[in-house]
Structures are given as structure tokens and as C-alpha cells.
Amino acid sequence: MSDTQIPDPVLDPAVHVAGVQEVAPDVLVIPDRGVQLVPNIGVIGGERAVLVVDTGMGTANAEQVLAFASEVAKGRRLYLTTTHFHPEHAFGAHVFGGAATYLANRAQADDLEAKGPGYLEMFRGFGSPVADRLDGDVRVPAPDEVYDGAYDLDLGGRTVRLRPTGRGHTKGDQVIEVPDAGVLFTGDLAEAGQFAIFPWFPPYDTDVSGIGWLAVMERLAAGGHRVVVPGHGEVGGPRVLADVRDYLRLLRDETWRRRDSAMGEGEIAAEVRALLIERHPEWVGREWIEKGVGCLCSEHA
Incomplete structure (x- = not known):
């Protein structure tokens, strides 16, 4: 998959549990600190159990997350779920084996099985420090429980909703809702302060859908969530969802208007890139604009 290379991160994609944020009672976020290929990780507690959302990339990162979650749990049962199959979100799940029950939606489990090995190979090809994080015993994880449709997880006095969204950033995206706290974990369906990440790598991976993604974001933006934890970037409110929705809509409209001509x-790509950077000069991830244009050109009717 040499054609799928993304720019190497400047910093080691290391998870640091210092600086954990409590965004609602017993809802904690291990923040990404603005480091590329580090996700925002959730730890959600109930009376009887604790759910971890995403693992970080590789064994050492996931070990930190598991140790932190175990400390928070204080004997409560542990569960793990991941928002989608990409390495920085799911390729530490093997560490949780025997300590937590790993739950995943059907489409994500299919992604892990079918595409996980190729992504592991691809990311190891990025060179140090990414390859170092995926060295040794890192392997593509297999969920303990796979569900079709929505899954309501009772943590004791708190029910967390695991909701597959349909095709968007990947085929297997899911969001995690904490209804009593008004908190939503989006995975890479939403980023804060960043252009939407389009993993558009023809012919290797073309599962991302700009049309589907926009439809997902329109639904999420109407959901009335109080706190939004994006896949990457600072925790915010409903504006995070609205910003991604508006960006995807503009990206689609400007791409298709030019395609019509x-x-x-x-x-x-050149014209749309210039327009969108002018609109959002402070956002990072400019390399994903052209990927988004390519995807939407392929979906142009």
C-alpha cells in the first residue's frame, strides 16, 4: 500500500494519561494533546462496570490506558469498544485480552478482519516512530462480542449506547453516546480544528463516502449533545458537529459544481483546496482536502 502514505507525525504518537479531563461525572477523556495519530480516549464509569473507548496505537500505549482504566474501575468490570478499525484507535485492543470484554459492531469487525492486516503493514511502513509503536506483538485484534445494529451497554445506573452509523469515514464507524451526561464520542467522524480525514486511497481503500459521511453528520448535529469528544482535537460542544457538517457540505457543493462544468x-482539487484553506486558515490536516475532492468526484452523479 505504498500509495497510501500520509505525512509522518513530527512527534511520537504516545498516549499520556496525565491531564485527563472529566467532561461529566464519571466520564473521563485522555486527551490527544494535539499529537497526530493519538486519539482522544474515553473512560466511562457506572456503578458496576467501566467502558473504555479506543486504545491508542500499539502495546505500550494500550498498557497505559488499561492501567489507568483499571485504577478508575477499582474492581468494577471492564469493557472496551473502538470507534472504528484504524490503528491509532483499535490496534492496542490485544492488550485488553483477559482483562476486559471487547465489543464491536459487525461492520467494524469485518473491517478489522478484511483490512486490518493491510493497515498494520502500511503503518509499519511509515518508519519510526510509528513503526516502533507497532513493533513486537502488536496484532490485528478480534472482538470478543460482535453485534448487529445498536447495542445498549448497562454499566449499572448508566446505560451507554453504542450506535453504528453506516458508511462515512469508514464502513464500520460507530459513535458512543452517554445519554444521562449528554456526551458523544465520535471517533474520526468528527475532528476539532482539522480538515476531515478522508482515507481515500484508490485502488486499495475506497470505502470512505463523502455523501454518507455528510448524512451521518446531519443526523448527529441534530442530536442535542452537550459535550462532543472528537476523534482528534479539543473536546467541545455541538459546534464541533456543526462545523464538520458544514465543511462536508461545502466540500461537496464546491467539488460537484466544478465537476458539473x-x-x-x-x-x-487546486481550486477547492485554496477556497477551503481561505475559509479555515487555522485548521490542520490540509493534505486531506484533495483526498476529499477525489472521493466526492467519484460519487458525483
């Missing part, structure tokens, strides 16, 4: 994809 029979403009070539390269020229479309």
Missing part, C-alpha cells in the same frame, strides 16, 4: 479533477 467538466473541469478536471486536478484543477478542481
Whole structure:
């Protein structure tokens, strides 16, 4: 998958449990600290059990997360779920074997089995420090329990909703809702202060759907969530969802308007990139704009 290379991160993608944020009672976030390929990780507590959301990339990161979650749990049962199959979110789940029950939606489990090995190989090819995080015994995880449709997890006095969204950033995206606290964990369906990450790597991976993603974000933005924990970037409120929705809508409209005029994809990408950077000069991840244009060109009717 050499054509799928993304820029190497400047910093080691290391999870640090220092600086944990409590965004609601017994709802904690281990923040990404603005480091590429480090996700925001959730630890959600109930009276009888604790749910961890995402693991970080590799064994050492996941060991820190498991140790922290175990300390929080103080003997309560542990569960793990992941928002989607990408390595920084799920490729530490093997560490939780025997300590937690790993839950995943059917489409994500299928992604892990079918595409996980290729992504592991691809990320190991990025060179140090990413490859170092995936060295040794890191392997593609297999969930303990796989569910079709929605899954309500009773933690004791708190029910957490695991909700597959349908095709968007990946085929297997799911969001995690904590209804009593008004908290939503989005995975990479939403980022804060960043252009949407389009893993558009033809012919290797073309499962991302700009049309589907926009439909998902329109639903989520209407959901009335108080706190939004994006896959990457600072925790915020409903504005995080609205910003991604508005960006995807603008990306679609500007791409398709130019496609309607029979403009070539390269020229479309150049014009749309300039327009969107002008609109959001402070956002990071500019390399994903062209990927988004390519995806939406392929979905142009």
C-alpha cells in the first residue's frame, strides 16, 4: 500500500494519561494533546462496570490506558469498544485480552478482519516512530462480542449506547453516546480544528463516502449533545458537529459544481483546496482536502 502514505507525525504518537479531563461525572477523556495519530480516549464509569473507548496505537500505549482504566474501575468490570478499525484507535485492543470484554459492531469487525492486516503493514511502513509503536506483538485484534445494529451497554445506573452509523469515514464507524451526561464520542467522524480525514486511497481503500459521511453528520448535529469528544482535537460542544457538517457540505457543493462544468479533477482539487484553506486558515490536516475532492468526484452523479 505504498500509495497510501500520509505525512509522518513530527512527534511520537504516545498516549499520556496525565491531564485527563472529566467532561461529566464519571466520564473521563485522555486527551490527544494535539499529537497526530493519538486519539482522544474515553473512560466511562457506572456503578458496576467501566467502558473504555479506543486504545491508542500499539502495546505500550494500550498498557497505559488499561492501567489507568483499571485504577478508575477499582474492581468494577471492564469493557472496551473502538470507534472504528484504524490503528491509532483499535490496534492496542490485544492488550485488553483477559482483562476486559471487547465489543464491536459487525461492520467494524469485518473491517478489522478484511483490512486490518493491510493497515498494520502500511503503518509499519511509515518508519519510526510509528513503526516502533507497532513493533513486537502488536496484532490485528478480534472482538470478543460482535453485534448487529445498536447495542445498549448497562454499566449499572448508566446505560451507554453504542450506535453504528453506516458508511462515512469508514464502513464500520460507530459513535458512543452517554445519554444521562449528554456526551458523544465520535471517533474520526468528527475532528476539532482539522480538515476531515478522508482515507481515500484508490485502488486499495475506497470505502470512505463523502455523501454518507455528510448524512451521518446531519443526523448527529441534530442530536442535542452537550459535550462532543472528537476523534482528534479539543473536546467541545455541538459546534464541533456543526462545523464538520458544514465543511462536508461545502466540500461537496464546491467539488460537484466544478465537476458539473467538466473541469478536471486536478484543477478542481487546486481550486477547492485554496477556497477551503481561505475559509479555515487555522485548521490542520490540509493534505486531506484533495483526498476529499477525489472521493466526492467519484460519487458525483
